[in-house]
Amino acid sequence: MKVLIIGGGGREHAIAWKIAQSSKVEEVFIAPGNAGTEKDQKIQNIAITDIKLLIAFAKNKKIDLTIVGPEVPLSKGIVDSFRKNNLKVFGPTKLAAQLESSKDFSKLFMRQNKIPTAEFATFTDINLAHAYVNKKGAPIVIKADGLAAGKGVVVATSIEEAHKAIDSMLSQNLFGTAGATIIIEEFLEGEEASFIVICDGKSVLPLASSQDHKRLLNSDLGPNTGGMGAYSPAPIVTKEVHKKIMDQVITPTIQGMKKNGIEFTGFLYAGIMIDKDSKIKTLEFNCRMGDPETQPILFRMKSDLFTILYAAANQELAGETIEWESGSALTVVMAAKDYPAEPVLGDEIIISNSSDKDSFIFHAGTVLKNNNLITSGGRVLGVTAKGSTLKIAHKNAYNLLKKIKFNGAQYRSDIGQKALK
Secondary structure, three states: OEEEEEEOOHHHHHHHHHHOOOOOOOEEEEEEOOHHHHHOOOEEEOOOOOHHHHHHHHHHHOOOEEEEOOHHHHHOOHHHHHHHOOOOEEOOOOOOOHHHHOHHHHHHHHHHOOOOEOOEEEEOOHHHHHHHHHHHOOOEEEEEOOOOOOOOEEEEOOHHHHHHHHHHHHHOOOOHHHHOOEEEEEOOOOEEEEEEEEEEOOOEEEOOOEEEOOEEEHHHEEEEOOOOEEEEOOOOOOHHHHHHHHHHHHHHHHHHHHHOOOOOEEEEEEEEEEOOOOOEEEEEEEOOOOOOOHHHHHHHEOOOHHHHHHHHHOOOOOOOOOOEOOOEEEEEEEEOOOOOOOOOOOOEOEEOOOOOOOEEEEEOOEEEEOOEEEEOOOEEEEEEEEEOOHHHHHHHHHHHHOOEEOOOOEOOOOOOHHHHO
16 A cells, blocks of 8 residues: 655654554655655655645555645645545545634534533624723633644733734734634633544544643743643543543534534544533644644554554544553654744754664654754654653653754753643
8 A cells, every 4th residue: 555644744754654664555655744754764755745746646656545634735625636536535624624724613613513612702803802802801812713833822811911912913914814813712721631533424533632732831831832742641531531522522523514514534633621620621623633742642552553544534434443552652842942933943953872662753843954954843853752651751752852952952841740740
């Protein structure tokens, strides 16, 4: 079998790495990939991002399955285009991907289908938005409606911060058209977990739970990012909470989409806030695997990922199961200097004594230049390790991280601390 993976970040490196392990897969192509996938002899980088050219490549190479990693091509309808050309592809259609590409669509959908979520209001008028914040007070959350690479959310701890966020999106066009409409919602107390399932339009197969760390700095301080680290499993997702999420969020979402005439296929990611009484509310939906959650989740997976995704692409997911390693896995993201505002790129990365069987360095923002490893994106590496306990996985990941150097490297030193406590 031949597999094409669309994307070039840490999530896509992890998917390609895992797919390449399948005995059923002969060739793995990734478009465009990164330095980590380029250095992997089992994976071939393809310098194509245009959807029409990707379709031509898939036809020419007789690709058996295409897996779409990032949200942008999904929002542009890459899955629809591949299917129109009779190419097997795993991912949601453009209409289904609205669950992520429009927060306004997502929030209204949750309200209509009685899926627990935060109270919210949608605005395009800056004066009405400011008036709403004055009425509600802080803390409060301001979100850009469209895709903003995980950075379009401001958790404002003061009224002043909320007004500044509104101005930056509606007046200063910080996120362009993605921020032309904003959602203002209540601040939820609790602990957040990432809950990701595989869907084939009829059946649902949950992946292991995980927890992301979205803020830049330790103790969940600083600006929101695309994610600074994650671990799996997340102890806060107990059997009771798992059942609640499936019954109150996942199942009503799949059924609600079907009622709207939309069959959901692909990964469905629900960001869930869990309070001290184990009550849940849905923060957001993504229509792809999370990044960096993919890295620790797939590092723990014992089953053949290709077999499962190929079955899902054929609407034959029913009966598939996933076997997991019993311990934990943890990923620490190393980011470029000045990320997330204006990351400094082009610095050389030095890695001494690479990973062993219990650790791995997934690449995100990297390129090879004259055989040197160079930073090319805000989030650079996902330093990943596993262990029989989270404490051991944590120690292994940070020990590996000490062997990596590049100018101005940023990372959090408290990934997994909530669970360790």
